[in-house]
Amino acid sequence: xxxxxxxxxxxxxxxxxxxxxxxxxxxxxxxxxxxxxxxxxxxxxxxxxxxxxxxxxxxxxxxxxxxxxxxxxxxxxxxxxxxxxxxxxxxxxxxxxxxxxxxxxxxxxxxxxxxxxxxxxxxxxxxxxxxxxxxxxxxxxxxxxxxxxxxxxxxxxxxxxxxxxxxxxxxxxxxxxxxxxxxxxxxxxxxxxxxxxxxxxxxxxxxxxxxxxxxxxxxxxxxxxxxxxxxxxxxxxxxxxxxxxxxxxxxxxxxxxxx
Numbered sequence: 001x002x003x004x005x006x007x008x009x010x011x012x013x014x015x016x017x018x019x020x021x022x023x024x025x026x027x028x029x030x031x032x033x034x035x036x037x038x039x040x041x042x043x044x045x046x047x048x049x050x051x052x053x054x055x056x057x058x059x060x061x062x063x064x065x066x067x068x069x070x071x072x073x074x075x076x077x078x079x080x081x082x083x084x085x086x087x088x089x090x091x092x093x094x095x096x097x098x099x100x101x102x103x104x105x106x107x108x109x110x111x112x113x114x115x116x117x118x119x120x121x122x123x124x125x126x127x128x129x130x131x132x133x134x135x136x137x138x139x140x141x142x143x144x145x146x147x148x149x150x151x152x153x154x155x156x157x158x159x160x161x162x163x164x165x166x167x168x169x170x171x172x173x174x175x176x177x178x179x180x181x182x183x184x185x186x187x188x189x190x191x192x193x194x195x196x197x198x199x200x201x202x203x204x205x206x207x208x209x210x211x212x213x214x215x216x217x218x219x220x221x222x223x224x225x226x227x228x229x230x231x232x233x234x235x236x237x238x239x240x241x242x243x244x245x246x247x248x249x250x251x252x253x254x255x256x257x258x259x
Contacts, residue, residue, distance in 0.1 A: 066090065077092070077095050143162070
């Protein structure tokens, strides 16, 4: 007969292991609580049970990752850090290359998401600006007295107040500009008068200097004429004396002296 209907009797060691796993499973199930029909997973308080559960589920997770990589020809990388800081990892090819590919995809997704977000913001800003432009154009037309058919009495009263306030502001600004212009003109006039006074003073000094020079030249000319007349009279006298001394018989000397 075959042994299909025979139940094997476990050894003492297998029986103890079965009791231990049963006890740990019992402790593990205590961390799973039903709250209003929902399954809530909580932390296992017992450190030994927590470590055993970690090892068992880690092995199961690694097994599932391996099966996924083989069955579906997928590139799988698994990184696990225990509560004690111990690193456990599994990779179907190369952990470094898988992480590089992950980072590249993360950057692309982040860039795409950021670009889409920026585009949405620009579209929103464009819509807001268009709305503001329409409102400003409508307000401008109303201030010009156009398209007032849809305005209520209260709106017309408010519009009138805005126009009056605008006119007051324009008058104040105009008066300020006129005052500045007058101040500038007065200052320019003062500068021009000062300039012309200086020019006139300089011209007077130059005229006085020219008059003094003219008087000096006249005096010099008068002295030169006097000297010339005096020199001419002396020359005439000398010529007359010489003429008188030379009159007489040739060879006899001065006849009027012998007489």
